[in-house]
Amino acid sequence: METTRLGKTDLHVSRIGFGGIPIQRLTEGGAIEVVRRCIDLGVTFIDTANGYTTSEERIGKAIAGRREEVVIATKTGARDKAGALRHLELSLERLQTDYIDLWQFHGVSTFEAYDQVLGPDGAMEAAQEALRAGKVRHVGITSHSMDVALKAASAGRFETIQFPFNFVTNEPANELLPLTREHDLGFIAMKPFAGGMLGNANLAVKYLLQFEGVVPDPGIEAVEEIEEIVDIVSGPWEMSQREREEMERIREELGTRFCRRCQYCLPCAQGVEIPTVMNIRSFWKRFPPERFGGGGIAAAVDSARECIECGECEEKCPYHLPIIEMLAEAVVFYDSVVT
Ligand code: SF4
Ligand code: SF4
Numbered sequence: 001m002e003t004t005r006l007g008k009t010d011l012h013v014s015r016i017g018f019g020g021i022p023i024q025r026l027t028e029g030g031a032i033e034v035v036r037r038c039i040d041l042g043v044t045f046i047d048t049a050n051g052y053t054t055s056e057e058r059i060g061k062a063i064a065g066r067r068e069e070v071v072i073a074t075k076t077g078a079r080d081k082a083g084a085l086r087h088l089e090l091s092l093e094r095l096q097t098d099y100i101d102l103w104q105f106h107g108v109s110t111f112e113a114y115d116q117v118l119g120p121d122g123a124m125e126a127a128q129e130a131l132r133a134g135k136v137r138h139v140g141i142t143s144h145s146m147d148v149a150l151k152a153a154s155a156g157r158f159e160t161i162q163f164p165f166n167f168v169t170n171e172p173a174n175e176l177l178p179l180t181r182e183h184d185l186g187f188i189a190m191k192p193f194a195g196g197m198l199g200n201a202n203l204a205v206k207y208l209l210q211f212e213g214v215v216p217d218p219g220i221e222a223v224e225e226i227e228e229i230v231d232i233v234s235g236p237w238e239m240s241q242r243e244r245e246e247m248e249r250i251r252e253e254l255g256t257r258f259c260r261r262c263q264y265c266l267p268c269a270q271g272v273e274i275p276t277v278m279n280i281r282s283f284w285k286r287f288p289p290e291r292f293g294g295g296g297i298a299a300a301v302d303s304a305r306e307c308i309e310c311g312e313c314e315e316k317c318p319y320h321l322p323i324i325e326m327l328a329e330a331v332v333f334y335d336s337v338v339t
Contacts, residue, residue: 004213008159008185022221049104060095073100076103104141114151160186163190167250177214194254198254277331
């Protein structure tokens with residue numbers, strides 16, 4: 001498969017990566033089979049996270065004996081040094097390796113979190129220690145907030161940015177992507193299929209391949225999925241007029257009711273976890289069903305039941321989403337799938 005340079009990391013990775021969220025839903029054997037098939041087909045960029053339950057461990061088993069064939073990217077959601085170092089040791093153990101190629105600060109979507117990561121005793125200090133020890137080779141950041149991502153892109157502290165980018169959430173093409181190129185940062189396109197909302201792999205992949213140096217990392221849970229994607233990556237990549245029109249049609253259909261998880265609508269005085277609830281359908285497609293019966297997702301849905309329809313969130317949403325209506329729909333959906 002064609003490779004591309006991941007910005008100033010100087011790592012050369014496959015033109016398409018592997019996102020490690022959905023393999024949590026599989027049996028361990030099934031997950032290992034999917035990862036190995038990806039590698040066999042030339043996928044060399046494997047992205048996971050400390051927070052994705054079994055994902056790291058399964059990837060570790062799949063790459064045993066093949067470590068040098070792949071570039072491993074994982075993430076820590078800890079903002080403090082001690083917590084991040086604990087996560088790193090866990091990641092190394094689960095992935096059965098003594099180094100992480102790319103270690104990313106996970107989901108840094110508020111300036112508060114950003115300042116914690118870079119502040120005294122923050123996670124960046126853990127990264128610097130790990131870099132010196134050779135446990136980490138490169139450091140990146142992931143975010144859902146455009147403002148945070150723009151700041152991170154020019155901060156000179158990160159080598160890559162991972163941000164949602166697909167033909168519906170296409171805002172990165174305007175400012176963020178050019179800025180990352182200016183600062184020679186690698187760009188990893190999170191959610192290239194919009195978290196499972198874009199069913200047309202051909203359009204989703206071809207759209208992103210138009211942007212040189214961007215590495216989409218779709219979540220893969222079936223051998224057939226990666227085979228289809230690799231076939232698309234084999235080219236030709238040019239989009240026909242008909243494909244462009246189809247993309248436009250889907251964009252119009254979804255664009256007005258699609259939450260980017262940017263968090264600009266927060267905080268809600270009632271404590272409603274708006275972005276989580278708005279993305280319930282996407283989580284349902286990607287995470288194991290047992291994550292839905294209790295814990296964080298159930299609590300988020302319960303928070304939405306407290307919405308008093310004040311409308312403040314809708315005024316703050318830059319995409320003018322009908323949040324109140326969408327929250328109500330999400331609660332109905334949740335109640336229909338979780339018994
Ligand atoms: S509802 Fe709007 S403001 Fe809130 S996270 Fe989604 S896109 Fe962002
Ligand atoms: S409309 Fe509901 S979710 Fe939005 S700010 Fe008001 S209470 Fe919170």
